[in-house]
Amino acid sequence: MLEATGLSAWYGEAQALHEVDVRVGEGEVVTLVGRNGAGKTTLVRCLIGLHRQVSGAVSFLDRDVTRMPAHQRARAGMGWVQDDRGIYASLTVEENLLLPPTVSGRAWTLKQVYEAFPELAGRRKAGGTTLSGGEQQMLAIARALRTGACLLLMDEPSEGLAPVVVARIREIIRQIKATGVGILLIEQNVTFAATVADRHYLLSQGRIVETLDNSDFRRREGELLKHLGI
Numbered sequence: 001m002l003e004a005t006g007l008s009a010w011y012g013e014a015q016a017l018h019e020v021d022v023r024v025g026e027g028e029v030v031t032l033v034g035r036n037g038a039g040k041t042t043l044v045r046c047l048i049g050l051h052r053q054v055s056g057a058v059s060f061l062d063r064d065v066t067r068m069p070a071h072q073r074a075r076a077g078m079g080w081v082q083d084d085r086g087i088y089a090s091l092t093v094e095e096n097l098l099l100p101p102t103v104s105g106r107a108w109t110l111k112q113v114y115e116a117f118p119e120l121a122g123r124r125k126a127g128g129t130t131l132s133g134g135e136q137q138m139l140a141i142a143r144a145l146r147t148g149a150c151l152l153l154m155d156e157p158s159e160g161l162a163p164v165v166v167a168r169i170r171e172i173i174r175q176i177k178a179t180g181v182g183i184l185l186i187e188q189n190v191t192f193a194a195t196v197a198d199r200h201y202l203l204s205q206g207r208i209v210e211t212l213d214n215s216d217f218r219r220r221e222g223e224l225l226k227h228l229g230i
């Protein structure tokens with residue numbers, strides 16, 4: 001559903017991505033793994049249309065979106081789950097859930113959200129920022145699903161969460177995958193990545209240095225941890 005070919009990106013004169021190719025299929029979970037500064041965030045920003053100093057091509061659902069601005073890519077079905085979670089502090093959980101525009105017929109209803117995220121159902125009248133980190137992460141994911149996005153791009157969904165909450169996020173990702181939504185995760189937590197994804201791209205200095213299916217990734221988990229320093 002998403003395919004980028006020969007993506008290069010710059011910040012002024014400094015090149016941050018070099019001829020990167022990535023692909024995410026329907027119902028596929030793919031991670032971008034690499035050290036700080038490897039280019040993971042830049043790559044996702046290029047895919048969703050937020051970084052414009054770029055060359056190469058991006059296609060989404062068989063449409064060339066290379067020149068499409070970010071808001072149109074969102075309308076076409078790309079859902080961005082940011083690392084700061086982007087929750088509106090002055091709104092309740094339910095108001096946060098009612099806010100996103102619907103972009104497709106697969107948009108989750110409030111009922112579906114509350115069934116899949118009982119944690120949010122219990123907190124529907126609570127202010128957005130009174131939530132725990134895990135609940136905020138769930139709200140950010142649920143909001144993207146409310147739009148009907150068919151591809152979710154997530155920035156380190158496991159970051160800063162207790163192991164029991166990380167396990168819950170893993171469960172949620174699997175549940176979303178089962179609906180056919182494609183998921184691209186920036187993930188520094190190799191162990192989490194290995195338990196949730198089908199495929200992994202290793203980035204180093206703005207280049208994809210390896211593409212691994214999950215069995216190879218798991219087999220090399222120790223080595224990857226050591227060599228990547230992540």
Ligand SMILES: Nc1ncnc2c1ncn2[C@@H]1O[C@H](COP(=O)(O)OP(=O)(O)OP(=O)(O)O)[C@@H](O)[C@H]1O
Nearest residue numbers: 011014015016034035036037038039040041042043
């Ligand atoms: N706004 C910016 N201006 C100039 N250079 C930038 C900017 N943002 C990122 N860079 C540079 O681009 C390169 C890739 O950074 P990027 O943030 O994409 O990496 P990352 O893998 O996401 O790292 P992190 O995990 O720390 O977010 C780095 O060399 C970084 O210094």
